[in-house]
Amino acid sequence: MRKKPKIAIFSLTSCEGCQFALFNLGEKFFNFLRKVELAQCSLLEEESLKCDLFDIAFIEGNPITKDDFKILKEAREKAKILVALGNCAALGGIPEMKNYQNKEKTIRIIYKHVDNIANPEIKEIDNFVKVDFSIPGCPINGEEFLRLANELVEGKIPEIPQKPVCTECPLAGTKDCLLRKKEPCLGPITLAGCRAICPKSRVMCYGCRGIFKNINPKNFIIFLKRIRSQEEIEENLEIFGIKDDVKKFL
């Protein structure tokens, strides 16, 4: 019998929602775990196996504390494939909103004495280690994870079809396009795969899956400026950490 691939799930500072997205798959997730050896997962196991090498390490969250950075570095050293799990690890996520404020001021809103509190600028994990693949979304979509993870355990780097959320919106049963109603939505520049879960619920797409490859969002931003103020557009881009990615094109 072929040896089972070793996988590890590491959680840096985060809400742990992406790990729960896996857990919420119930039986399906446990069936997936039968195909692999779960070498590290602090939510399911008390002690981590002392392991020198993982086939795949999944990283959730943002590096904020010294320990977070240590775990991230160690995971990279031990893993053949390192995967960013979810919006925070891949794009900075909600905590990255802090970068657009004065970070010394932001922390003082919460604490008076801040000397011993880690307060780094929030950065995507690929600023610190090489990332082989990113599973997008806030939170990730469990079903999509299974599909991608099954390819990863076979040693392949999967591909997510590069197309906008708008291609999925009508299929999801959305009847009234927000943009057509002159309401903002980032669907046209955001990577599909979520089945337009937010616009379907009449909530604008905030781009939590990131902008898809090979597009230039410049014209779309110019279009948005016709219906909303520059300030509001920029604030919407800040929520899931894509402002820096979009700005490169402007």
Added chain:
Amino acid sequence: MKKIIIPHIHKIEGEAGFWAEVSRDGKIEKLRLQTLLGLRQIEGILIGRRVEEVPIVVSRICGICPVVHILNACRALENTLEVKPSSLTTLLRKLLLAAQIIQSHALHLFFLALPDFFNIENDLDLMKRFKKEARAALKIREFSLRVTEIIGGRAIHPMRPQIGGFSKLPDKRDIQKLSKDLSEVYDAALFLVKTFQNLSYPSLQRKTNFVSLSPKKEYAFYQGEYILTPKTFSIGDFFSSKIEEDLRRPPVKRVKHLGKPYMLGAIARIKNNQDLLSDEAKKSLGIFFKNHNLTSEKFFENTFYNLFCQTIEILHFLKKIGKLIQEILKQDLKERPFKLKIQKGSSLSAMEAPRGTLFTYFEVDTNGRILDCDIITPTAQFLNNLEEDLKVYLGNLLKVSPDERIRKIRALIRAYDPCISCATH
């Protein structure tokens, strides 16, 4: 002097470390529970942001209990902006909140806490040994997640609940389907109650104060005007002058009530609202007292029984879900267009999260931007109580082997069901 250190406690929401110093004659000199997550500064991030963004951001405080963060923020902002949600909105929110509590309890009880009673350190081993219990827990979770998905649009970080109501209402047929599946889920819950009924719980004895909401007509969860400690306070009075946040131990602002630690969550709600439990939940609690030969007083002195209280709440809230569904089905599920009117002001809201009372406070300026914000989570409130319990419990454990001692300390920490993500937001 002997040091007892557990660097990483796994199998809780987030991570924590334990550290204690015991003198040669067995006196516990120092004891500390240290949370091990970074500070994301959610409260700071919210300052200056538009009110509409608040539900999206506070949801990300916690991946296990996002619903209560969203709902409590929406209500605080509605109070501020003088928006009155419709009766249908309130019913749907209550349904979401009941499902939230059940979902979190079921995860904690089976996957995080039960293994401690059998010295199992890995959930995959647990599932092999307790197949029927695993099926029951998964069934309860699957149902409560489905409720969240149908009403909220997604199981984790639901996007439909907003200030004023819901961006989209659920399909009536989906709710009818929930109603049909409920009895099977209830049977699974009864089975889980039985499992926890028959466990042998460690002994622990320490008196404390129990804090929860105190509604007059229904068991504490959604409506929140008063706090029971057991004295009654208005939530405003309790929040502004009866508790104090300790800023000396970041990244958690620990809270005391009139200088003392206190307990929240399932065991506190049951202590304060016992008479308002569903009939079957009350009966199961009575049977537990009898089988374990316990007086009510002794029961509430041992926090390990928080676990059984969570199973009782699953029963209670499943019954509540049944009633809410019937009321919702009587209504016309049609959206009413809603436009947010901005005005300045401030308000506080309190709601029962799975782990206890959550306080959310906002101040809004004339442009509809957040001026001030304070979010006090249950875990930040009960960490002091947990340390006090650990001091007593560690005193009982000085003669057992070091491995056994560490296992038992971890078990007590897990009985509290701490949520470190919430505590360190």
